[in-house]
Amino acid sequence: xxxxxxxxxxxxxxxxxxxxxxxxxxxxxxxxxxxxxxxxxxxxxxxxxxxxxxxxxxxxxxxxxxxxxxxxxxxxxxxxxxxxxxxxxxxxxxxxxxxxxxxxxxxxxxxxxxxxxxxxxxxxxxxxxxxxxxxxxxxxxxxxxxxxxxxxxxxxxxxxxxxxxxxxxxxxxxxxxxxxxxxxxxxxxxxxxxxxx
Amino acid sequence: xxxxxxxxxxxxxxxxxxxxxxxxxxxxxxxxxxxxxxxxxxxxxxxxxxxxxxxxxxxxxxxxxxxxxxxxxxxxxxxxxxxxxxxxxxxxxxxxxxxxxxxxxxxxxxxxxxxxxxxxxxxxxxxxxxxxxxxxxxxxxxxxxxxxxxxxxxxxxxxxxxxxxxxxxxxxxxxxxxxxxxxxxxxxxxxxxxxxx
DNA sequence: TTTATTTTAGAATGAACGTTCAGTATATAA
DNA sequence: TTATATACTGAACGTTCATTCTAAAATAAA
Numbered sequence: 296x297x298x299x300x301x302x303x304x305x306x307x308x309x310x311x312x313x314x315x316x317x318x319x320x321x322x323x324x325x326x327x328x329x330x331x332x333x334x335x336x337x338x339x340x341x342x343x344x345x346x347x348x349x350x351x352x353x354x355x356x357x358x359x360x361x362x363x364x365x366x367x368x369x370x371x372x373x374x375x376x377x378x379x380x381x382x383x384x385x386x387x388x389x390x391x392x393x394x395x396x397x398x399x400x401x402x403x404x405x406x407x408x409x410x411x412x413x414x415x416x417x418x419x420x421x422x423x424x425x426x427x428x429x430x431x432x433x434x435x436x437x438x439x440x441x442x443x444x445x446x447x448x449x450x451x452x453x454x455x456x457x458x459x460x461x462x463x464x465x466x467x468x469x470x471x472x473x474x475x476x477x478x479x480x481x482x483x484x485x486x487x488x489x490x491x492x
Numbered sequence: 493x494x495x496x497x498x499x500x501x502x503x504x505x506x507x508x509x510x511x512x513x514x515x516x517x518x519x520x521x522x523x524x525x526x527x528x529x530x531x532x533x534x535x536x537x538x539x540x541x542x543x544x545x546x547x548x549x550x551x552x553x554x555x556x557x558x559x560x561x562x563x564x565x566x567x568x569x570x571x572x573x574x575x576x577x578x579x580x581x582x583x584x585x586x587x588x589x590x591x592x593x594x595x596x597x598x599x600x601x602x603x604x605x606x607x608x609x610x611x612x613x614x615x616x617x618x619x620x621x622x623x624x625x626x627x628x629x630x631x632x633x634x635x636x637x638x639x640x641x642x643x644x645x646x647x648x649x650x651x652x653x654x655x656x657x658x659x660x661x662x663x664x665x666x667x668x669x670x671x672x673x674x675x676x677x678x679x680x681x682x683x684x685x686x687x688x689x
Numbered sequence: 690t691t692t693a694t695t696t697t698a699g700a701a702t703g704a705a706c707g708t709t710c711a712g713t714a715t716a717t718a719a
Numbered sequence: 720t721t722a723t724a725t726a727c728t729g730a731a732c733g734t735t736c737a738t739t740c741t742a743a744a745a746t747a748a749a
Contacts, residue, residue, distance in 0.1 A: 299716050303726060322605050324521060327706060338728045339708085345726095349707065404604035406661075407597055408519050423662070447677070453662050454655065454678045461658020464603075465620070465650050480644070481651045488685030496746050500696065524736060535698040536738085542696095546737065 307345045309335055315356050319397025323353060323405045353405055354415060360398055361422050367392075368429055378437035379486055386459065386482045390475050399463055427452045434489075443489045455485060504542045506532055512553050516594025520550060520602045550602060551612060557595055558619050564589075565626055575634035576683055583656065583679045587672050596660055624649045631686075640686045652682060 296304070313334040317326045328349060332339055346352040371388055375381040406419060430452035437443040462481055466474050493501070510531040514523045525546060529536055543549040568585055572578040603616060627649035634640040659678055663671050 297717070299725070306726085324605050328708085329706075332729095340710085340729065341727050343708070400604055403661075404601055407601035407604065408521055450674055450677050451681070453674060454659060454681060457658035457660075457662055457678070458651070458655040459658070460661060461654030461656070462651060463654075464657060465654055477647055477650060480647050481654070484648070484651060484685035485681060486685070488681035488683070492689060494747070496695065503696085525738085526736075529699090537699065537740085538697050540738070 303345075306337055306341065310337055310342055310345060310352070311356060311359070314352055315397045318353065318356070318401040319399075323401045324408065326401075350409065350415065353401075354418060356398060357402065357405075357419075357422060360396070361425060364389075365425060365429070372433070378433055378440060378442050379490075381433060382486065383479070383482055386478050387475065389459075390478045391471070400467070403460075403464075426456055430455050437489075441491060444491050446489060451489060458485060500542075503534055503538065507534055507539055507542060507549070508553060508556070511549055512594045515550065515553070515598040516596075520598045521605065523598075547606065547612065550598075551615060553595060554599065554602075554616075554619060557593070558622060561586075562622060562626070569630070575630055575637060575639050576687075578630060579683065580676070580679055583675050584672065586656075587675045588668070597664070600661070623653055627652050634686075638688060641688050643686060648686060655682060 310331060314326070314331050317330050317334060320326075321330070328339055328342060331337075331342060342352070346355060367388065368385065371385050372381055375384050409415070409419075427449075431448045434443065434448040434451050434455075438445055438448060458481055459478070462477060466477070469477065507528060511523070511528050514527050514531060517523075518527070525536055525539060528534075528539060539549070543552060564585065565582065568582050569578055572581050606612070606616075624646075628645045631640065631645040631648050631652070635642055635645060655678055656675070659674060663674070666674065
């Protein structure tokens with residue numbers, strides 16, 4: 296990569312960073328390309344040089360985020376022994392580190408609005424599935440090991456994912472420690488609910 | 493109410509009905525006032541005669557919905573004996589009758605986008621609280637009666653509400669019976685999670 | 690019948706915004 | 720040095736859309 300390509304990559308990342316922050320602060324629809332221009336001093340044309348359009352820019356951020364999430368998920372998983380511990384650690388990690396992730400709220404909005412029109416439905420759907428598959432795997436593991444009752448792991452993964460995502464919704468006004476308390480309680484209720492006694 | 497007032501009320505309801513359907517089908521932002529004009533043959537000016545603006549129209553629908561919800565919640569509550577039964581019945585009822593309520597998705601979108609800018613935050617917040625209070629009351633009742641472990645009912649109400657709302661999200665593609673199965677499983681996991689053994 | 694009030698119509702307004710495009714600068718390669 | 724592909728600029732475009740405004744129609748009141 297020569298000097299030019301390098302600085303080009305840097306501007307692309309600068310755009311991405313500012314966009315992530317702005318989408319997080321103002322939501323998807325309310326963030327204009329002009330806002331990103333103001334925040335970065337990078338011209339509109341340049342933004343469109345690096346990204347197909349607004350939707351493409353957002354999708355780029357989503358994919359970046361999903362990739363990171365998956366990596367962290369894996370490394371967390373390996374650090375704990377029982378599935379219970381793993382799940383608790385995962386929840387704590389993603390509350391601490393990601394609960395106010397810039398994109399969580401904007402993603403809801405994006406998903407709610409763009410799902411109907413976007414030709415990128417598949418891409419979004421795929422990302423959703425990634426989260427579910429990871430949870431499902433863990434739950435399966437817990438059933439194999441005898442930690443959890445035999446049950447429909449797929450269904451439970453939707454419930455878990457739904458629960459975590461849904462709580463996030465009520466979480467906007469909460470401080471980190473309050474949020475942490477809420478999520479801990481939630482995962483414990485869930486674990487009690489599926490545990491073998 | 494004379495003839496004129498009556499027909500005026502009728503047009504107002506006609507607008508509300510069409511808006512509810514359209515917001516449900518296309519989401520909040522993607523539904524234009526023009527769409528409502530096309531669907532109803534009622535003029536723009538007339539719509540603005542009956543409603544302050546688009547946001548006001550949507551809020552009107554939300555309030556209508558919340559009112560109905562609260563009524564049905566009450567009447568359901570009285571028909572069952574234990575809190576467990578009440579909660580299960582409630583979930584089933586609102587899945588069957590409301591899970592594809594026209595406004596569920598649009599409300600998510602509206603909430604996600606308008607929360608930041610809208611001066612109606614309070615109104616929305618208030619509606620949210622109504623749901624929570626109702627759940628909290630029930631949970632409290634269950635703790636009093638010894639059905640549930642002593643715990644923080646407020647926290648649990650947020651978790652329950654979050655879980656139900658969050659699952660809805662994954663539910664768009666599901667058939668009613670699949671959705672019902674999912675929600676039943678969810679409420680059972682939750683109940684097991686908080687029950688006294 | 691006349692006057693006042695409420696209700697309806699729809700063209701006009703104006704701002705917001707995503708996207709395009711013609712052109713310019715810059716670094717790399719020849 | 721020159722040619723070329725890459726990176727970048729920002730004004731202009733076109734469209735969408737909520738909202739406003741003027742006027743007309745319909746009904747109620749006097």
